[in-house]
Amino acid sequence: MAMFDPADKKNKPVVDFFSTKQVLIIDPNRTNRVSIKKLMTQLGVKLPNLHMSDNFEMAKEIIDQQSPEIIFSNYTVTNKTAIEILDYHIEKVENRLNTGFFVISENNSPVMATIPLEYDIDGLLTTPFTIDGLQTTVLGSITPKVAPSKYDMAVEEGRLAFYKNNFDHAIEVLSKAKSASKKPISALFLLGETFKKRKEMKKAQDNFEEGLTFDSKNYKCLNALYKLFQEQSQFTDAYRIAKTILTDYPLNPSKIPELIRLSIQNADFESILGFASVLNQIENTDPELKRNISAGLAICGKFFMTIDKKTEGKKSLEDSAKLSEGKKEIVENILNTLIDNNEVDFAEGVLTKYAGDTFDVKAFDILIFQLDCKRCSPDDIFLKAKTLINKGTKDILVYKPLIKAMKEMGKSVEDIEDITFEASREFPEYKEELQKDLESYKKQAT
C-alpha cells in the first residue's frame, strides 16, 4: 500500500472522518504511543483531539469526559486487558459504525489473531510496527465505516437492539437486512445470537449455519455454532466444529482446557496424550497463557489418573503445578486429584515445591492437614487438628476430619457434642449438617 497522502482528493472522505474524531491511545509503552500518534495525525486527526494514557483509570476518565470514538489500547494496561476497556467503551459509545477499537500487542505470535476474532475489535497491531502495516490495518477497518452501506446501517441497528435486549426489533431489522446484501453473514450471525438469547436454539443454529453457506470459514458463525453445541451438551457436533475452526485458525489459548475436556468427551485419547506432551513446550511468557496451559495439563493429568496411567498423570499434574502461577483453584484441583488417587506424598511434594507461595500460612497448613488425613491414624489426625485449632487455624476442613477421627477413636458422645457445638458456632452455615451427623452418631452409639 502506498503511503497515505492526506492532500490526495480521493482520501478526503477518510481525512474528513478522522478530523472529527476524538482518539485515545492507551499504552504504558511510550514508544508505541508515539508511533500511533504519528499515524493518526497523518490520517487527519487534530492534535487537540488526541488523548494519551498509560493506565486504565486515566483511560476511563478520558472515555467519560471526551467520549473518544477511536481507541488504541495495549492488550495489557495496569493489570487489566484491552477487553475490559473495550467493554467500557461499548457501554459509553454505542454506535460502533462511528468507532474504531484497535489492540496493540508486543507479542507477535499468530495466536494473537484470535483476539480480534473473539471480540468486536477492528484490528490488532503487533510490534515492531511497519508504517505500511499500521496504515493497512487501520484503514482496512475504518474505510468501510466512512461511507456505510444501507446493509451496514441495518446490521448496526439490529446489533444495538440486540444489546439492549430488544429482541423483537432486532429480528425484524436483521431479517430485512438479509436481503440487502449478497453475503448477509453479519445479519445471520446476529439473528442467530438473538434467537439463542430467546432460547430458540434450533432457529439460532439454522441462522449460524445459513451464515456459513456464504463463507464456510467465517469465524463468528463457526464459533457461535461451537458454543451453541457445547452449551447444549452436543459434544460430537462441538468436536466436529472445533476441528473445522482449527483447520484455518490458531487455537485460542483460553479454549485449551475446554478442548481437552471435549477430547475426553469424544474419546479422542490420542489428542489428550498430544496435548499433555506439547503444552509445556509452548512459549509461555504471558501469565494468562500459562494459566490456561496449566489448567489444560491439570485436566489431562486427572484423566490419566482415572484410566490408571499414573506415571503420565503425575507428570501432567506436576507440569500443571509448575505453570499454575499461583492460581489457587488450579493448585487445589491438582492436589485433590492426587489425594483422591492416594498419591498423598507426591501431592505434598508438589505443594511444597511449586505452590509454597500460592497460599497464606493458614491455607497451606490446612492443605497439609488434608493430606495428613489421608495417611495418618485417627489418633494423629486428632492431635494435628487440635494443634491447628489451638493456634487459631479454624476451618470446617479441620473440624470435620477431627469429629470423624474422634468417632473412630471411640471418644465420648459428650466430647463429640462439645466439638460439634464449637464447629457449629464457628461455621453456622454447617450447623444443620453437623447436628444431623451428631444425631445419627448418637443413635448408633445407643
Next chain:
Amino acid sequence: MSEKLLFDLININDYKSTRHIFLSRNESSGTSIVDPQLIQLIEIEEKGIKLKMPKNSCQKGHNLTIFIFEYKNNFEPVKIPTEGKVKGSFDCIGKVVNIDIIENETYSIVEIEFSQIDEKPWMDLVKKYKSINDKIRNISAMGKN
C-alpha cells in the same frame, strides 16, 4: 487416509513470537552497546529502522553499525570489535537521521537510515516481520464480513 484428530490440527508454531536481538557500534563516537536489553526494535522498514536506545548513546548524523542476531533466551554476551563483523550476526550500517528525546525517560527513539545493508538477511528479516503482520491481519479479517 484416516480422519484428523483435534490435536493434529494444532500448530505449536502459532504460539511462537518472532524476535531478534540488536546490538550497536557507534562508528562516530567509538562506543558500543552490547547488552541486548538496552536496544529494542520499534519500527522496521526496508531502508531503515527505529530503535529504542539509551539516551545519549548517539547523536543525529552519527554512523551506527547495527548487529542483528536470531533471538535466544540464553543469549551469550558478545564482544564487539572496534571494526569489522561479529560472529553469529549480520549487520547494517546507517546514519542517525532523527532522535526523539523523551522527557523524564532514560531512552530515546533513534531513527536510522541504512546506507549499507547485508541485502539477503536484511530483506528476509523485513519480509518476516511484514508477513507476520499480514498473517495476523488476514486471520483477523476472516472473522469479519
